[in-house]
Amino acid sequence: MSEILVLVDHDPAAGVVRKTTNELLTIARRLGEPSAVFLGSPSEEASAALRTYGAEKVYVVEDAEVNQYLVAPKAEVLAQLVEKTRPGAVLVSSNAEGKEIAARLAVKTESGLITDAVDVQAGDDGAPVTTQSVFAGNYTVTAKVTKGTPVITVKPNAATPEQVEGAAATEKVEVTISESAKTAKIIASEPRKATGRPELTEAAIVVSGGRGTGGNFEPVEAFADALGAAVGASRAAVDSGWYPHSFQVGQTGKTVSPQLYVAAGISGAIQHRAGMQTSKTIVAINKDEEAPLFELVDFGVVGDLHSVLPAATEEVTKRKG
Amino acid sequence: MNIVVCVKYVPDATADRHFEEDNTVDRVGVDGLLSELDEYAVEQALQLKEKLGDADETVVTVLTVGPERATDAIRKALQMGADKGVHVVDEAIAGSDALGTSLVLAKAIEKVGAEDPWDLVVCGMASTDGSMGVVPAMLAERLGVPQVTNATVIEMQGKEVRIRRDGDTATEVIGGTAPLVLSVTDQSGEARYPSFKGIMAAKKKPVETWSLADLGVDPAQVGLSAAWTAVESTQARPPRTQGEIVTDEDGSGAKALADFLASKKFI
Numbered sequence: 001m002s003e004i005l006v007l008v009d010h011d012p013a014a015g016v017v018r019k020t021t022n023e024l025l026t027i028a029r030r031l032g033e034p035s036a037v038f039l040g041s042p043s044e045e046a047s048a049a050l051r052t053y054g055a056e057k058v059y060v061v062e063d064a065e066v067n068q069y070l071v072a073p074k075a076e077v078l079a080q081l082v083e084k085t086r087p088g089a090v091l092v093s094s095n096a097e098g099k100e101i102a103a104r105l106a107v108k109t110e111s112g113l114i115t116d117a118v119d120v121q122a123g124d125d126g127a128p129v130t131t132q133s134v135f136a137g138n139y140t141v142t143a144k145v146t147k148g149t150p151v152i153t154v155k156p157n158a159a160t161p162e163q164v165e166g167a168a169a170t171e172k173v174e175v176t177i178s179e180s181a182k183t184a185k186i187i188a189s190e191p192r193k194a195t196g197r198p199e200l201t202e203a204a205i206v207v208s209g210g211r212g213t214g215g216n217f218e219p220v221e222a223f224a225d226a227l228g229a230a231v232g233a234s235r236a237a238v239d240s241g242w243y244p245h246s247f248q249v250g251q252t253g254k255t256v257s258p259q260l261y262v263a264a265g266i267s268g269a270i271q272h273r274a275g276m277q278t279s280k281t282i283v284a285i286n287k288d289e290e291a292p293l294f295e296l297v298d299f300g301v302v303g304d305l306h307s308v309l310p311a312a313t314e315e316v317t318k319r320k321g
Numbered sequence: 322m323n324i325v326v327c328v329k330y331v332p333d334a335t336a337d338r339h340f341e342e343d344n345t346v347d348r349v350g351v352d353g354l355l356s357e358l359d360e361y362a363v364e365q366a367l368q369l370k371e372k373l374g375d376a377d378e379t380v381v382t383v384l385t386v387g388p389e390r391a392t393d394a395i396r397k398a399l400q401m402g403a404d405k406g407v408h409v410v411d412e413a414i415a416g417s418d419a420l421g422t423s424l425v426l427a428k429a430i431e432k433v434g435a436e437d438p439w440d441l442v443v444c445g446m447a448s449t450d451g452s453m454g455v456v457p458a459m460l461a462e463r464l465g466v467p468q469v470t471n472a473t474v475i476e477m478q479g480k481e482v483r484i485r486r487d488g489d490t491a492t493e494v495i496g497g498t499a500p501l502v503l504s505v506t507d508q509s510g511e512a513r514y515p516s517f518k519g520i521m522a523a524k525k526k527p528v529e530t531w532s533l534a535d536l537g538v539d540p541a542q543v544g545l546s547a548a549w550t551a552v553e554s555t556q557a558r559p560p561r562t563q564g565e566i567v568t569d570e571d572g573s574g575a576k577a578l579a580d581f582l583a584s585k586k587f588i
Contacts, residue, residue: 011490070467070468070469070495071458071468072461072462072467072468075462095489096454096470096471096488096489097488097489099453099454099455099458100455100457100458100468100470101458102455103419103455103456103458103459103462104458104459104461104462106420106455106459106549107420107423107459107462107463108462110549111549112418112420112548112549112550113418113419113420113453113455113549113550114550115453115454115455116452116453129553133558134451134452135338135339135450136334137558138338138557138558139339139340139555139556139557139558140555140556140558141344141552141554141555141556142552142553142554143550143551143552143553144550144551144553145549145550145551146548146549146550146551147549148549180465180466180467181467183466183467183497183498183501184467184468184469184495184496184497184501185495185496185497186493186494186495187483187493187494187495187496188493188494189488189491189492189493189494190491190492190493191490191491192490192491192492205587227582227587227588235507238508244487245473245487245508246487251334251449251452252358252446252447252506252507259587260582260585260587270334270335271334274334277558277561278558281585281587282561283578283581283582285574285578289566289568294563294566295561295563296561296563297561297563297564297566298561298564298565298581299564299565299566299567299577299578299581300563300564300565300566300567301566301567301568301569301574301575301577301578302566302567302568302569302574303568303569303574304569307569307572307575308569308574308575308578309575310575311572311574311575311576312574312575312578312579314575315575315576315578315579316579316582316588319579319583319588320588
């Protein structure tokens, strides 16, 4: 059975592996033997997580330069590992950086690239078959790579992480990074302040606010906290400067697919729908009964979010006891 | 300075977009336009030119790869203020995946810079149809240059480019030396509307049309048959059926909402 390389998405400051990596390892096991690729020095906690979710091998690349120079060196490291291990596929998290690494890797290794997979399964011949959600979630597309080593970026929540003890045999890898890969670098980085809420793209419940908030996100945040949810915002709210862009849900922001999506004061332009249409259950609260988002909802309240949300927050808190 | 802006002609996102029988995107039966996200790239290129204040020495070339009608996208960018257009059109390109498209773009960029070397390639953050967002990185790889992507603020001094971006986990300042590939987000600043003067001036601006042969690209390297990925099936998502809608009266909405959430076991 061939190896499946998984690029580990980790938070170097906290020393933890992000949940998406556990999902990638679970998918990798369907396709072959999961091998994790760790850029940096894994903490004990990180190593334990990789073992718990089934990594048979862990390639560790300790070269400090790898994390300093954006994506080009990371793509070079993966290309060298692809050359060395001839894997059945390479799986990368579908975030901005992951997609760029995958793009460069695909060109380097002359391999087909599929991005934003919401599911990956082994096909009849064992090769990966991906499912993607396209055109604002209006179409589902299945595809496969027909040349080279399949390079696939996978969206959060594409699989339920399964705990399967792996050998997690560590192998240190020496790589050479070209000078040309070092020409763009991070000059300053200011980590985003922790909100104490779940990460938007990984959350089981998302509560978003839009134009209807009038700039007051307090009711949205309070309702989100009552439900243990992440907070999102529409482009109108972000463009008005009411909420940071990193919380924008929609075509030019984050795509979310939670179990429950609550839209408060959001009319539902196609660009917003593109970012949330595949949510399992959709609820909307809007003063305007003509808001297009009501067409998609499982449950809707025609009313002012400034009165409905605080009352609902109280109701939810009471029932949760 | 020689700036090349890559733009894409895409099916209108608000129209009924669909697939052809061969699982390629229908680019003929649906009205198309310059991808909204590429308008920001044109805008930032024009702003860089304006900041440099050397109107005659900085040339903004807008480049597209696409069917005949894709000239509409070039025309719009010229109306906004770009100086000239290059349209790569060739039947063999139809159905290309991002890898094929990036190959054609890279060859065209090299040709644009053949006499006067290019300094910056500016792209939007993603197309509004395929939305992969990988072409800027592929171009950087093919052209052998760094990429600074998803910029919200761009500064350039000499050959040094600095951008600010809202990354996945941090706000970052990224630096690089031209030549490089730059991509910008919709947070970089609203794109201008073409003025009447701009619309009139655009009519006289040169647009060159190149084929694959002009670029020295073998047609066998691009198009649907050469794509390194294959779509197996496309299926329209069943439309969502509207659920219950209640009207809030004196707090009844909140209670009904809580009942619904409880019935679905969210609380």
